[in-house]
Amino acid sequence: YHRAHKIDTKIVRIFNTFGPRMRLQDGRAIPNFLLQALNGEPLTIYGDGSQTRSFCYVDDLVDGLVRLLHSDLHDPVNIGNPEEWTVLRMAETIRELIGSTTPIVHETLPIDDPKVRQPDITVARQKLLWEPKTTIEQGLKNTLEDFRRRVVS
Numbered sequence: 001y002h003r004a005h006k007i008d009t010k011i012v013r014i015f016n017t018f019g020p021r022m023r024l025q026d027g028r029a030i031p032n033f034l035l036q037a038l039n040g041e042p043l044t045i046y047g048d049g050s051q052t053r054s055f056c057y058v059d060d061l062v063d064g065l066v067r068l069l070h071s072d073l074h075d076p077v078n079i080g081n082p083e084e085w086t087v088l089r090m091a092e093t094i095r096e097l098i099g100s101t102t103p104i105v106h107e108t109l110p111i112d113d114p115k116v117r118q119p120d121i122t123v124a125r126q127k128l129l130w131e132p133k134t135t136i137e138q139g140l141k142n143t144l145e146d147f148r149r150r151v152v153s
Contacts, residue, residue, distance in 0.1 A: 002074045010068050015080025015119045019058030019139060020146035029053060030140070033091050034147045037100040047109030049088025054118050056081040057139035060132040067128040080119035081132040093137070097144055 002009040018030045025031070036043050056079070064079035085093075091104050124130045 009074050010071075011074070011076040012065060012068055013076055013078045013080075013119070014061065015056055015078065016053055016117065017056050017058055017061045017080075019143055022143070022147075024147065024150060029087055029090055030055065030094070030143065031147075033094040034098075034144060035151065037095055037098040037102060038147060038151045040100070040102055042103045042105045043091045043095060044105055044107055045087055045091055046107050046113060047087075048106065049091065049104075050086055051109075051113060051115050052084040052086055052117065053090070054081045054084055055090070055136055055139070056132055057134035057136070057142075060134050063133075064124060064128065064130045067130050068124075071128055073123075073127055075123070077123050077128070078119040078121050079124060079130075080121065081136070082118055082121050083132075083136065084116070084118050085136065094140065094144075097140055 001007045016028070018028075022028075022031050024035055033043050035041075060081070061079055064077075068077055068079070088104070095102065095104070121131060
């Protein structure tokens with residue numbers, strides 16, 4: 001559309017994003033772990049937990065999107081956090097933040113589960129002067145406060 005119709009287009013690839021107001025039953029790792037730990041349930045990991053994910057806090061994602069919208073870029077841009085965390089590390093960190101002693105249980109890893117998910121944000125860094133600012137730990141604390149309020153009520 002940009003080339004053929006001279007329309008100002010933006011293309012963004014959004015990677016794993018988390019933060020307050022996520023659906024409690026979202027199905028992704030962070031909401032699952034938070035909900036399980038807050039309910040005193042075992043945290044479920046698929047496989048041995050060595051597969052990696054990258055998690056971007058929602059405020060950083062929004063900042064990246066706004067920068068892209070105000071740019072003259074028309075090629076795809078990855079917006080996400082390139083810092084890799086193992087799924088096991090995420091589960092352990094959430095359990096520690098909550099002060100939970102519930103066990104971590106391992107289920108069969110789905111066949112199509114990727115071993116690594118990590119965005120290359122070189123274009124965002126160079127062209128938008130963007131990169132995530134919120135640490136995963138701080139984002140988790142913010143998200144936990146929100147989940148705690150909603151789970152208790």
